[in-house]
Amino acid sequence: MAGGPPPHIPVLYQSVLSALRPAPGGRYLDGTVGVGGHAWGLLEASAPDGELLGLDRDPQALRVAGERLQPFAGRAHLRQASFAEMLSAASAQGWSQVDGIVLDLGMSSMQVDDRQRGFSFLNDGPLDMRFDPGQTPSAADLVNNLEAEELVDVLSRYGEEPRARRVAQAIVAARPIRTTRALAEIVARASGYQGGRTHPATRTFQALRIAVNNELQALEQGLEQAGQLLCPGGRLAVIAFHSLEDRLVKQFMKRESTDCLCPPRQPVCTCGHRAILRRVGRSLIRADEAEVRLNPRARSARLRIAERLEVA
Numbered sequence: 001m002a003g004g005p006p007p008h009i010p011v012l013y014q015s016v017l018s019a020l021r022p023a024p025g026g027r028y029l030d031g032t033v034g035v036g037g038h039a040w041g042l043l044e045a046s047a048p049d050g051e052l053l054g055l056d057r058d059p060q061a062l063r064v065a066g067e068r069l070q071p072f073a074g075r076a077h078l079r080q081a082s083f084a085e086m087l088s089a090a091s092a093q094g095w096s097q098v099d100g101i102v103l104d105l106g107m108s109s110m111q112v113d114d115r116q117r118g119f120s121f122l123n124d125g126p127l128d129m130r131f132d133p134g135q136t137p138s139a140a141d142l143v144n145n146l147e148a149e150e151l152v153d154v155l156s157r158y159g160e161e162p163r164a165r166r167v168a169q170a171i172v173a174a175r176p177i178r179t180t181r182a183l184a185e186i187v188a189r190a191s192g193y194q195g196g197r198t199h200p201a202t203r204t205f206q207a208l209r210i211a212v213n214n215e216l217q218a219l220e221q222g223l224e225q226a227g228q229l230l231c232p233g234g235r236l237a238v239i240a241f242h243s244l245e246d247r248l249v250k251q252f253m254k255r256e257s258t259d260c261l262c263p264p265r266q267p268v269c270t271c272g273h274r275a276i277l278r279r280v281g282r283s284l285i286r287a288d289e290a291e292v293r294l295n296p297r298a299r300s301a302r303l304r305i306a307e308r309l310e311v312a
Contacts, residue, residue, distance in 0.1 A: 008068070010037035010104060011301045012239055015285050019237045019305045020100035022046040028100045029090065029229070030054045031083025031222060034108045036065035042100070043072040053093050054078045055086060057131040057213070061108060080132075084221035090229055097231035103222060105215075106241040106301070119209065121184035121201050127177065129209045139208045140178060148172045158216070158244065159207030166190050167204060180205075206242065219245060223252045227276050230308035235280065239303050246302045253279050253306045280305040 010016075016038055022028060022045035030039045033054030043052050054069075054076065056062050062078050069076040081089045083103055090098065111117055115125030118139060127140035137145075142154065151168035155161040170190035177183050184201040187193075191200035210216060226236050240246035255261065256277040260269040285305070287298035 008035050008037045010034070011106065011295065011298045012285065012287055012291075012303050013037060013041060015303055016102055016104075016237050016239070017041045017045060019280065019303070020102060020235050022050060022100065024048060024050055026050045026099040027095055027097070028052045028102075029086060029098045031086055031101060031103045031226075032056060032105065033065050033078065034058075034061050034104065035110060036068040038102050038104060039065065039069060039076065040072075042102070043069065043075055046075075049075070051075045051077065053090060053095065053098075055081045055083055055089055057082050057135075058111065059132070059134075061110065064110065082218050082222070084218040084225070086222060087225045087229060097234070098229055099231060099234045100237070101226045101230060101234070102237045102239075103219075103226075104239045105219065105245050106239065106297070107209075109297075115180075118180050119205070121180045121199070121205060124179055124181035127180060127183060127208075129205075129212045131213050135213075137212065139212050142208060142211060143171060143183060144176050154211045155204060155207045157207070158210040159203035160244070161203040161207065163191055163200075167200075210244070216244060216248060219248050220252075223249065227256055227308070232308055232310040234308045236277075236306045236308075237303060238305075239301050241300050241302070246304075249304050250283075253277060253304055257306065274311060276309055276311050277306040278309055280307050 020042065022042045024046055026046045028042045030052060033039050033056045039052050039054050043050065052075065054065060059080055062080055066078055077093055079089050107119060112120050115123035118125050118128035127138065127143060129139040148168050151171060152164045155164035155167055161167060167187055167190045170186050171177065174186045187201040187204045193200050230236060238249045240249055257275050257279050259275050261271045261273045262269050285303040287301055291298045
């Protein structure tokens with residue numbers, strides 16, 4: 001056993017461990033292993049023979065996680081993949097079921113702080129925003145090549161930007177745009193920003209990041225596969241940081257914990273749907289004040305938990 005806290009303590013760390021109940025001999029999947037915070041806790045609590053499969057699209061994060069999880073060598077298995085590929089990744093590991101799955105949908109501080117990755121407008125850098133640097137397109141590709149109406153759709157759908165048309169028109173007029181700071185300044189001018197708590201570019205950057213990485217579609221696929229991969233009694237813990245993600249998680253857990261999805265007034269069920277999950281505990285778990293003081297990013301974190309049922 002490694003002993004001691006993980007090198008990096010992620011958001012809602014203790015809540016996730018309490019939810020997944022790691023135990024010796026268990027098999028766990030961290031679909032967003034990042035730098036290994038939740039993975040560390042799961043491996044430590046499942047000693048001496050529990051195993052973990054950690055997935056991440058970011059090769060840099062996997063390198064860091066590999067170094068930090070060295071105390072658990074032989075029990076920690078890391079693979080570059082999206083959690084939308086968890087079934088095939090688990091199969092390649094020789095696993096048909098797992099006892100617990102965690103998805104922490106937020107970006108890591110390592111990604112945000114590296115200006116070359118282009119995730120933040122607080123540090124000037126290239127417009128990139130790709131979790132996997134080998135994929136396409138980048139944020140620069142979208143910003144400089146999408147038609148104005150396509151940009152409006154991206155900003156509205158993924159950023160819930162109320163000024164989407166005005167911002168999109170300003171972006172098109174200012175092309176080519178190559179850096180995070182240049183984009184943030186264009187959005188600020190288009191929004192009439194005079195200073196305040198939330199910079200108007202926040203929504204634009206969120207929208208572009210989601211579109212670049214196909215995040216919502218990947219989440220839908222990952223949730224469906226998690227339901228298939230969990231063994232009876234196994235648990236799924238998902239941490240979301242904005243309403244678009246959390247809405248998908250909430251809807252999935254509600255749907256898959258309901259036996260019949262037919263209209264309420266329909267006298268006989270014709271859908272044939274059967275619940276495979278039950279929601280666990282409170283519908284939503286948030287960080288307490290103490291954690292938020294230590295990590296302000298935890299303020300927007302929302303944890304939902306579900307348990308796999310025994311289905312005939």
